[in-house]
Amino acid sequence: MASFQDGLPDLTACGPATSAGPRVYIETYGCQMNVYDSQAIGGLLGRDGFASAAREDEADVVLLNTCSVRDHAEHKILSRVGEIRADRRARGLAQPVIGICGCMAERLGDELRKGGQAVDLVVGVDNYDTLPGLLRGLTDPDPAGPAAGGRTVTGHRDDQHYVAPPELYPVNNSHLVTIHKGCDYKCTYCIVPMTRGPQREKHPDTILDEIAGIVAAGGREVTLLGQNVTAWRWGADLDFAALLDLVAGIDGLERIRFLTGHPRDMHRHTMATIARLGKVCPWLHVPAQSGSDRVLRRMKRLYTRAEYLAMVDHARAVIPDVTFSSDFIVGFPGETEKDFQQTLEVVRYVKYDQIFSFKYSERPGVPAARLADDVPTPEKKRRLAELMAVQDEVWQGVASACLGQSWQGVVESAARRPAGAVRVRTASNRKVVVQGTGLEIGQHVGVRVTGFRNTTFTGERLA
Ligand code: SAH
Numbered sequence: 001m002a003s004f005q006d007g008l009p010d011l012t013a014c015g016p017a018t019s020a021g022p023r024v025y026i027e028t029y030g031c032q033m034n035v036y037d038s039q040a041i042g043g044l045l046g047r048d049g050f051a052s053a054a055r056e057d058e059a060d061v062v063l064l065n066t067c068s069v070r071d072h073a074e075h076k077i078l079s080r081v082g083e084i085r086a087d088r089r090a091r092g093l094a095q096p097v098i099g100i101c102g103c104m105a106e107r108l109g110d111e112l113r114k115g116g117q118a119v120d121l122v123v124g125v126d127n128y129d130t131l132p133g134l135l136r137g138l139t140d141p142d143p144a145g146p147a148a149g150g151r152t153v154t155g156h157r158d159d160q161h162y163v164a165p166p167e168l169y170p171v172n173n174s175h176l177v178t179i180h181k182g183c184d185y186k187c188t189y190c191i192v193p194m195t196r197g198p199q200r201e202k203h204p205d206t207i208l209d210e211i212a213g214i215v216a217a218g219g220r221e222v223t224l225l226g227q228n229v230t231a232w233r234w235g236a237d238l239d240f241a242a243l244l245d246l247v248a249g250i251d252g253l254e255r256i257r258f259l260t261g262h263p264r265d266m267h268r269h270t271m272a273t274i275a276r277l278g279k280v281c282p283w284l285h286v287p288a289q290s291g292s293d294r295v296l297r298r299m300k301r302l303y304t305r306a307e308y309l310a311m312v313d314h315a316r317a318v319i320p321d322v323t324f325s326s327d328f329i330v331g332f333p334g335e336t337e338k339d340f341q342q343t344l345e346v347v348r349y350v351k352y353d354q355i356f357s358f359k360y361s362e363r364p365g366v367p368a369a370r371l372a373d374d375v376p377t378p379e380k381k382r383r384l385a386e387l388m389a390v391q392d393e394v395w396q397g398v399a400s401a402c403l404g405q406s407w408q409g410v411v412e413s414a415a416r417r418p419a420g421a422v423r424v425r426t427a428s429n430r431k432v433v434v435q436g437t438g439l440e441i442g443q444h445v446g447v448r449v450t451g452f453r454n455t456t457f458t459g460e461r462l463a
């Protein structure tokens with residue numbers, strides 16, 4: 001899943017830094033599911049008396065919440081563990097307890113506790129409720145304290161849906177709310193069904209209570225989160241569109257976003273609901289992955305290019321001001337130059353606001369691992385660069401056409417630069433940096449677009 005929340009404050013925090021308990025630092029990698037889980041872990045540990053460390057090198061416990069989606073993501077974690085250990089050694093500091101959470105924990109389990117970079121603790125995505133007990137065992141200086149017990153806990157469970165505590169809010173403006181875990185699709189390149197398990201829905205009442213808690217704490221916007229949120233369903237009558245209706249009924253909630261929608265489940269009645277409910281933001285992150293039917297079939301994406309484009313056309317026809325973003329993979333096994341050119345055609349046709357593009361990375365045990373990874377690395381790199389160049393060109397056109405327009409948005413955070421500026425986000429997910437004397441986070445503002453750099457616009461506040 002792509003990262004849409006760059007630049008926003010990190011909400012991962014355990015108890016107050018002043019608490020006497022062991023100090024924990026959580027580093028989050030991968031997708032928003034992990035960001036949410038880290039918040040939930042912070043809540044679980046905070047309630048158990050653990051404190052937050054402001055920096056990794058001040059922590060007694062370092063938890064790395066990890067991602068397995070590409071080989072590179074996993075390598076990064078292994079070298080990070082080595083780096084933490086070496087840094088503490090070089091500075092004569094005590095070694096922290098290092099724990100691996102998230103998808104790598106699930107995929108590699110006990111293996112992570114062997115060899116040179118051995119970690120102390122491995123806890124998979126469905127077992128975070130065991131963390132307080134395990135960490136007590138590992139950090140208790142009293143030999144008569146709780147026993148360490150097992151230090152690798154993985155495996156999928158249906159009984160737990162973690163909830164990031166509303167008391168962590170409202171720091172920024174969009175609060176992640178995971179509405180289901182796992183994924184029932186079997187895209188042939190993808191490790192997620194293995195690491196996150198089958199799709200299991202969070203109960204609608206839990207979702208509604210959680211959002212009501214966020215609103216009560218001052219939050220005004222939520223992002224409903226899942227690997228395939230558009231396939232959320234509770235019983236025969238309650239599907240994702242019906243859930244949107246229920247969430248939109250929460251008084252005080254102003255905006256609802258959602259990530260990620262599988263293109264196949266972006267039904268017309270869901271689009272009609274989005275159009276009808278003013279609170280649901282007109283922004284669809286609908287990963288196409290490829291523009292070639294041959295490749296889509298081999299990826300088992302369950303739609304054709306024509307079906308995908310028809311979905312986009314329909315959304316444009318019924319949802320005012322709708323914008324799109326997508327993920328693409330280049331160099332999938334057997335992808336020819338012709339297949340790749342078809343991907344570029346889709347990018348030119350849809351005119352996405354943003355795409356996240358990746359070189360195919362073979363993952364152990366997934367169905368595509370049986371296919372020869374036959375597109376050479378330099379060719380994958382070339383295709384990736386060309387795809388990004390085409391997207392840049394398309395985006396220049398889209399963004400230029402926005403100059404002079406007046407938009408409504410909400411102040412989301414201070415901008416990194418220039419000093420004193422704020423970052424405003426529109427319902428269509430466009431970011432605008434505005435000089436903002438007196439502007440407060442959460443405030444509604446009108447802006448006139450004056451320029452853009454990459455995907456961020458600059459604007460003036462409308463009087
Ligand atoms: N559930 C979401 C995305 C999950 S993973 C969906 O179906 O769209 C996020 C993105 O990582 C994917 O959209 C895909 O573009 C990319 N990805 C997944 N597995 C990959 C692999 N083996 N190699 C390269 N990119 C991959």
Ligand code: SF4
Pocket residue numbers: 183184185186187190191192193227228262
């Ligand atoms: Fe992976 Fe496909 Fe599921 Fe997305 S829908 S998480 S790409 S298997």
Ligand code: F3S
Pocket residue numbers: 001029030031032033034066067068069102103191192195196
């Ligand atoms: Fe997310 Fe990476 Fe796992 S994308 S679901 S953290 S493999």
